[in-house]
Amino acid sequence: MTRTTSVLAFLVLAAIQLGVPLSMIVDREITLRQGHAMRFQTAPVDPYDAFRGKYVALRIEPENIIVPPDITVSVKRPFYAALAADSNGFARVSALHISAPADGDYVKVRVHWHSGTNAFIRYPFDRYYMNEQDAPRAELAYGRNSTRTNRNTYVIVRLRHGNAVIEDLIIDNQPVAKFLQREVSAP
Amino acid sequence: MNHNSYIRWLYQELPELVRSGTLAPEAAEKLKTHYGPPPAGAGRRVALTVCGILGATLIGGGIILLFAHNWSALSRSTRTVLALAPLLATHILTLWALATGRTSRVWRESTGMLVTLMLAAAIALVGQTYHIPGNLANFLLVWMLLTLPLIYLLEATVPALIYLPGITAWAGLAQVEYGHAVWFLPLLALVLPHLALVLRRDPYGSRATFLGWMLVICLFVATGESLEKILPGLWIIVYGALATGFYLAGRRWMAAAPSTWRNPFASAGALGIVVIALLLTYDEFWNNVGWRHWRTGWAYNWRVGTLDYLILAGLSAVSTWMLLHTARRRDVLGLAFGALLPVTVLGYLLASSGFEGPAIILCNAYLLALVLTITVTGLRENRTGLVNGGLLTLSTLIVARFFDEEFSFVMRGCAFIAIGIAFLIANVLMSRRGKGAAP
Structure with a gap:
């Protein structure tokens, strides 16, 4: 050459x-x-990924959905979950499709377990990357803000043509970075 | 073929040969003229290459760790610029090296290593910035496919040394993530031309040796990962054929290797044959194998499973052909090692028909015969390493059997003492023969 x-x-x-x-x-x-912003309720934890530093792992709700009778669910192929906001402003799955819907908000999901008409789905966003010092603190903050009587954690996700990108992790009505900053500056 | 190490050795020997009168000074000069001047500065070149690769690895690793830290204080746009800047910088450095004719091994290997690592860092940091879900299989596949052209463009071996374990790791992850790793073999085939080129240029050089060892290790791992395992126990014949093939190929085409390290195919093949034979002396590996125990379920893809039989047929055909060639050459040691393939086939047929016991006895008998052949050949050819290797394998077999069958302490003790004495006698005999042969 x-x-x-x-x-x-x-x-x-x-x-x-x-x-x-x-x-x-x-x-x-x-x-x-x-993209259009939607809120998804979460349950953060704190694993470690050697390649990418630390992040808060997210369990996005709703996980458990009812499968329409005309759809045969399978763990091998993706599905499209059409989304709508519930009375509290959080995303819920309004329908499950085998191909991308022509309009409205939707996201590509995978079924990781199903039984009868129930299916547990996995969203294409499952982590929020943070500084290695902040991630464990964010997890602790979640513990305090995600109890049965006080559910104050969610993610804001931007959706466009089936693409989904997390914009922010919200704890106690504040972006996580601000929340942690306030925690440090608090007496 | 590069004879640099031999030429260096010859130049070291010539003065002594001339001084002792073994070689006339004129003949020594003719040899020097024939082979040309000794390759100068080889040690320095190797040191430079190693330093270059190490430096590139450390810098690349450091940048990856800094990225992993995740500067949350930086804006998204700054982080995306930072993700691409090191990759762009290494691209510019490589382009400058290529454009100004800096194509020495140090430059090619170091820039190849840097670009490979910075590529991984760029993809990972973009993933981190946009919270892209973690799918290590996809990440590895994209990284490896983008690394592959570097191997050929820079003619660099270090990216190939990353590519091979990369696709091996991908095969394992893909088997879990997608239920099969059918693309492993095509991915492997893509790097083989580079291996062929390196082997043709200098089969016993450092590049060929490292690449050979990496290929052998990765293939031993990835073959198991790639198999769909619908027919239980098929791995026994597949691995038997793989180890046999490696050993006989190394023995046939790399027979002039100056050391066992420089012949990775024969060395790893021989070790693989002994380990597989030893494993097959345990009944756990023969239980529930064969056509009476077909596996079903979503993790077992019938279409992909067909590839298992193609791999089996291909490997067995090549290994059988090499075994027949070995038989024609009356190479007893080669035949003893290569016999693992027919032993695994026969054992598998027996175990599949419900005769697990005879299959286990067959493998014990084979390993014993192999050990005896190795030891006797070693004694005949006065090769201490071979004798000790044979006796070490025999000890392992006996230790394994005794722990397995729960023989009495007395019997175990006597057997160990007997083998210990055999070790000593063999070594004393070899040492005396060596002294007797000395002038």
């Missing part, structure tokens, strides 16, 4: 290598800027 060919071939490869993370960025930025 001549020097010019090597340089040109490497330029193409570099463009592709940069293009992959860039396309990930562009997709999510468009969703965050133009």
